Amino acid sequence: MPKSKSTIPLKTMSDEFERGMYVAKLSMDELASYEPAMHAHRDDYHCFFIQETGTTSMEIDFQKYSITGPAIAYIHPNQVHRMLAAQDINVNVLIISNESLHVEWLNLLQEIAPLAPLKLTSQELILFKETVTLCLKFWESKPEQLFKSILRDSCNALVGLMITQYLGQAKPKAKLNRAEIITSNFRTLLEQEFIQSKSPAAYAEKLNISAVYLNECLKKATGYPVSYHIQQRIILEAKRLLYHSNRSVKEIAAELGYDDYPYFSRLFSKVVGMSALSFRNKNLD
Structure with missing residues (x-):
C-alpha cells in the first residue's frame, strides 16, 4: 500500500x-x-x-x-x-x-x-x-x-x-450495577482524554473516586485493570497512524503524548507482540 x-x-x-x-x-x-x-x-x-x-x-x-x-x-x-x-x-x-x-x-x-x-x-x-x-x-x-x-x-x-x-442487544442502563456504571463513564472519558491522560489516577480524579476503587470496578466489569484499557486505546490509535500514514514512529509517539520515544516503543512491543516498525511492514505485505 x-x-x-x-x-x-x-x-x-x-x-x-x-x-x-x-x-x-x-x-x-x-x-x-x-x-x-x-x-x-x-x-x-x-x-x-x-x-x-x-x-x-x-x-x-x-x-x-x-x-x-x-x-x-x-x-x-x-x-x-x-x-x-x-x-x-x-x-x-x-x-x-x-x-x-x-x-x-x-x-x-x-x-x-x-x-x-x-x-x-x-x-x-x-x-x-x-x-x-x-x-x-x-x-x-x-x-x-x-x-x-x-x-x-x-x-x-x-x-x-x-x-x-x-x-436491545445490551443490558439496560437501569439494571447496570455500580461497577458497570463507573466502567461506562470511564470509557466515555477515556475516548476524550487518552492522549492527555495516561495514568489511572488521572481518570479516577476526574470521576471523583479513588484509583483503587476505579481499578476494582474495571476488573469486576471487564476482567482487566484500568491500565490495560488506557494502553489498548493508545495502541489502537498508534496502529491507525502506522497503517494509514507515513509518519515516523517517533512522530506518532509525540502525537500521542509521549516525549519518551523509547518508552513508547517498548509499550507498543509489549502490547502488540512486535515492534511498531514490524507492525507497519507486516501490514504493507
Whole structure:
C-alpha cells in the first residue's frame, strides 16, 4: 500500500455535505462507482447503513466484517474504515453531523460506540425501510420553510431506531450495577482524554473516586485493570497512524503524548507482540 499521506485522510461534513445531513439509497453499481469508500479514511460525521439485500465486506479499525442480508451498521467519527467488497447489495445510507443529531442520541452513541454490524429480522427491516422512505422524501423535496427542521427530525427518528436496535442487544442502563456504571463513564472519558491522560489516577480524579476503587470496578466489569484499557486505546490509535500514514514512529509517539520515544516503543512491543516498525511492514505485505 503506498504511503503518500502524513496522516489518515479525513472526510469532513463541510466538504462533502452542505446541509449537515445526507440520505441516499444506493445500488451495487452506485456504491462500486464511489471509489473513495474503498480507501481507508476517517469522517468527522456519523455514518449509518441499513442494508436490505446482498453482502458487504468492510474493515473498521483492523476488524473485518462480512454483512449478509438485512443488517445495520454504524461508524462513529474518527474510526478508520474502508469498503472491501460488495455483492448484489441494496443499502440505505444516512450521514449526519454532531450538530444535526439530537443531544440525547449523541450522548447515547458516545456511550455505546464502537458497535459491530447487527443483523435485522424481516419485520425489523420493514420498519427501517418505511422510516428511510420518509427521510428520502424530505431530502428530495424543495427547501421550503421549515424544510431543514423537518428533515433533521426525520433523520433523527431513523437514528433513534438504530440506537434502539443496538440497545436491545445490551443490558439496560437501569439494571447496570455500580461497577458497570463507573466502567461506562470511564470509557466515555477515556475516548476524550487518552492522549492527555495516561495514568489511572488521572481518570479516577476526574470521576471523583479513588484509583483503587476505579481499578476494582474495571476488573469486576471487564476482567482487566484500568491500565490495560488506557494502553489498548493508545495502541489502537498508534496502529491507525502506522497503517494509514507515513509518519515516523517517533512522530506518532509525540502525537500521542509521549516525549519518551523509547518508552513508547517498548509499550507498543509489549502490547502488540512486535515492534511498531514490524507492525507497519507486516501490514504493507
